[in-house]
Amino acid sequence: MTDRAYTWGAATSTGMDLAALLPSSYDDPAVPTPLLQPIGGNPHLVRLDISREATATVASCQQHLIALADAYGTDSDHYRDAAASWSLQLTALISAPNGVRRVLHPDGPLSLYVSTDDAGHYGIVFEPLTRHCTVAGCHAVTAAGDQWQPSRPDAVVIDHEHQPSHPADGPQPGRWNTRL
Ligand SMILES: [Zn+2]
Numbered sequence: 001m002t003d004r005a006y007t008w009g010a011a012t013s014t015g016m017d018l019a020a021l022l023p024s025s026y027d028d029p030a031v032p033t034p035l036l037q038p039i040g041g042n043p044h045l046v047r048l049d050i051s052r053e054a055t056a057t058v059a060s061c062q063q064h065l066i067a068l069a070d071a072y073g074t075d076s077d078h079y080r081d082a083a084a085s086w087s088l089q090l091t092a093l094i095s096a097p098n099g100v101r102r103v104l105h106p107d108g109p110l111s112l113y114v115s116t117d118d119a120g121h122y123g124i125v126f127e128p129l130t131r132h133c134t135v136a137g138c139h140a141v142t143a144a145g146d147q148w149q150p151s152r153p154d155a156v157v158i159d160h161e162h163q164p165s166h167p168a169d170g171p172q173p174g175r176w177n178t179r180l
Contacts, residue, residue, distance in 0.1 A: 006044045048093060049103040057106040061086060061126070064110055067171040078129070078166060078173035085175035089124045092178070111176075123179040128172045133162040142168070 005014040050058070065083050072078040093114070096102060100116050107113035110126035132151065133140040139155035140148045140162050150157045166173050 003044075009045075046094065046096065046098070047101050048096075049101070051103065051105050053106045054104040054112060057108075057110070057112055058104075061110055061176070064126075064171065068173060071170045072166070072173070081175050082173060085177065089176045089178070093124075124176055125179045126174050127177050128174040129165065131168065132165050133158075134165050135160065135163050138162065 001018060002011045002015040005011045065079070065086060068076075068079045068082055074080075093102070093104070100118055100120075102114050102116050105113040105115065107123055107125070112124040113121065114124065115121045130151070131142040133148070135158060137156060138158040138160070139151045140157045141151045142164065143149050146168050148157070148162050
């Protein structure tokens, strides 16, 4: 019973209530001692602390996904890639190894930083997709000022009207990656 109450953080008070009801001793020495520890020794609760600032960043990330869906559609690669990468990061956050306490901090408008009590840390970083030409064989990208340029010094750029992967004034496509 206390095992189950643990999930709600009520194991101690429930245990004290039960102890008050139980007889102080049993006459039958053949009664087996009940198992009082959680099976496997693993804690019932996984702890994840989120700073107040980080909750705002998490909300911003969700808003960014909504903006991508509104601008490019829920069937678009821009939305689906971003949403899948965000979902993977959240799943990794809540399925961390037992016994490691994590704290989530903001780290930029759409990025987060996870610190752990075993001195480990990693970033959940939104990495923007470079705005590039989608025509096969053309390796043009836009730089600051929206000027087209080769993606590398030796990259092939076709002399044509480039087809941008996304508009310069739309929400920024990208994906959330783990950065150690
Ligand atoms: Zn092009």
